[in-house]
Amino acid sequence: MIKSVLNNNSFSKQDIKELLLSDKSDTALLFEKSFNQKKTHKGNKVYLRGLIELSNICSKNCYYCGIRRDNKRVSRYTISDKEVIEAARFAYNYNFGSVVIQSGEVQNEQNSKKIENLIKEIKKLSDGKLGITLSCGEQSEDTCKRWFDAGAHRYLLRIETSNHSLYKKLHPNDDMHSWEKRVKSIESLKKVGYLTGTGVMIGLPYQTIDDLADDLLFMKKKDIDMCGMGPYVEHFDTPLFNEKNSLLPVNRRFELSLKMIAILRLIKKDINIASTTALETIRETGRIDAISVGANIIMPNITPVSYQKKYRLYENKPLVNKGIEKLLLKFDKQLNPLGEEIAYGEWGDVR
Ligand code: SAH
Ligand code: SF4
Numbered sequence: 001m002i003k004s005v006l007n008n009n010s011f012s013k014q015d016i017k018e019l020l021l022s023d024k025s026d027t028a029l030l031f032e033k034s035f036n037q038k039k040t041h042k043g044n045k046v047y048l049r050g051l052i053e054l055s056n057i058c059s060k061n062c063y064y065c066g067i068r069r070d071n072k073r074v075s076r077y078t079i080s081d082k083e084v085i086e087a088a089r090f091a092y093n094y095n096f097g098s099v100v101i102q103s104g105e106v107q108n109e110q111n112s113k114k115i116e117n118l119i120k121e122i123k124k125l126s127d128g129k130l131g132i133t134l135s136c137g138e139q140s141e142d143t144c145k146r147w148f149d150a151g152a153h154r155y156l157l158r159i160e161t162s163n164h165s166l167y168k169k170l171h172p173n174d175d176m177h178s179w180e181k182r183v184k185s186i187e188s189l190k191k192v193g194y195l196t197g198t199g200v201m202i203g204l205p206y207q208t209i210d211d212l213a214d215d216l217l218f219m220k221k222k223d224i225d226m227c228g229m230g231p232y233v234e235h236f237d238t239p240l241f242n243e244k245n246s247l248l249p250v251n252r253r254f255e256l257s258l259k260m261i262a263i264l265r266l267i268k269k270d271i272n273i274a275s276t277t278a279l280e281t282i283r284e285t286g287r288i289d290a291i292s293v294g295a296n297i298i299m300p301n302i303t304p305v306s307y308q309k310k311y312r313l314y315e316n317k318p319l320v321n322k323g324i325e326k327l328l329l330k331f332d333k334q335l336n337p338l339g340e341e342i343a344y345g346e347w348g349d350v351r
Pocket of ligand 2: 061066068104137
């Protein structure tokens with residue numbers, strides 16, 4: 001049964017639901033095919049993006065996120081320019097192809113200017129060689145353009161869920177948290193010229209298999225270049241924590257996340273798919289498991305540890321404090337049996 005679905009050239013919503021609901025040997029067939037597609041279209045390489053968690057200051061109040069504006073227990077920080085440059089230089093010295101600058105959402109001139117300057121400095125210190133991805137929330141087209149002109153060339157903005165009414169349940173019902181605006185922002189990033197990525201959380205309260213199938217069809221329709229998606233992991237200090245008893249068990253959320261990655265690889269064969277940190281929160285081997293079903297990007301956290309502790313979107317976030325050499329060695333060891341290797345010094349973009 002699943003074999004005939006897997007042989008289809010293009011998946012209907014029904015096909016996707018069948019794949020999401022597959023079990024045991026059927027799931028194994030899905031994963032085998034998606035990993036083969038990854039190898040065919042992306043080679044046996046895994047690209048590194050060093051993650052810099054620039055600031056946990058956020059003007060938004062998403063119900064699921066630990067650093068939402070109204071969480072008064074968060075001690076807020078913004079990394080100094082000097083420390084960001086140091087982290088980027090570190091990534092460059094370790095021959096990472098790219099860095100990702102991620103932060104809470106702040107829309108003001110001071111922030112726009114700071115990030116614009118940082119982008120220019122990172123480009124300068126690396127002779128233009130470090131690729132820069134941004135993940136700093138919704139911004140005006142003008143700001144996005146300034147950052148693009150400064151040298152950033154990828155932008156990640158998750159839609160969180162393609163279901164408009166589910167989105168409303170996960171966010172305050174105001175102008176600042178509008179699903180329509182978020183979609184427009186994704187479109188505007190493409191217009192500015194960014195390689196544009198989106199993604200969703202998997203295993204959210206009230207989320208159905210239909211929603212997840214629609215999420216994949218949304219990504220297909222938007223013709224995205226990249227995707228970062230992973231399990232929803234609850235945070236006790238957020239309003240959505242009240243729904244914790246209605247959640248799927250973490251192992252189910254984990255498995256669904258792998259299936260989402262695998263199916264996306266079959267739908268969008270040559271895009272970059274990140275193996276996200278939230279996967280590692282649930283299972284220690286999570287990030288490698290995602291590679292083995294079709295992801296091809298790993299984002300080691302290179303934020304100074306004292307800040308990493310304060311950037312908690314969800315609970316049990318793993319901290320990287322053992323040194324990057326050890327981490328890279330571990331990845332190498334885990335990737336080897338899969339016939340995969342880290343592509344040092346390469347961007348690995350679609351175009
Ligand atoms: N502020 C920016 C970027 C940082 S948040 C933005 O929101 O786009 C990056 C991502 O973290 C969000 O898109 C969301 O999908 C994810 N996230 C937030 N809280 C989470 C949680 N509790 N579990 C899993 N992912 C979460
Ligand atoms: Fe802010 Fe992003 Fe968290 Fe929403 S998900 S509260 S925008 S950091």
